[in-house]
Amino acid sequence: MGKKVVLDEECCVGCGACVELCPDVFEMNEDEEKAHVILPEGGSEECIEEAITTCPDACISWAE
Numbered sequence: 695m696g697k698k699v700v701l702d703e704e705c706c707v708g709c710g711a712c713v714e715l716c717p718d719v720f721e722m723n724e725d726e727e728k729a730h731v732i733l734p735e736g737g738s739e740e741c742i743e744e745a746i747t748t749c750p751d752a753c754i755s756w757a758e
Contacts, residue, residue: 705753
C-alpha cells in the first residue's frame with residue numbers, strides 16, 4: 695500500500711490553489727468553501743508536491 699494524499703479540512707482556508715494545480719486530486723466543497731481530496735491515492739506526485747508547497751497554511755500532506 696502506497697502513500698495517500700491528506701488534506702486537513704479544518705486547516706483549509708479555501709484559497710483553491712490545490713484545486714487549480716491538481717483538479718484530478720482536489721475539489722472545492724462549495725458549501726463549506728474548502729477543498730477536499732477526491733483521489734486519495736493521488737495523481738501526479740510532482741503536482742501534489744507543488745500543491746503541498748503552495749498551500750498557504752500547510753494543510754496538505756502525505757500519509758502512509
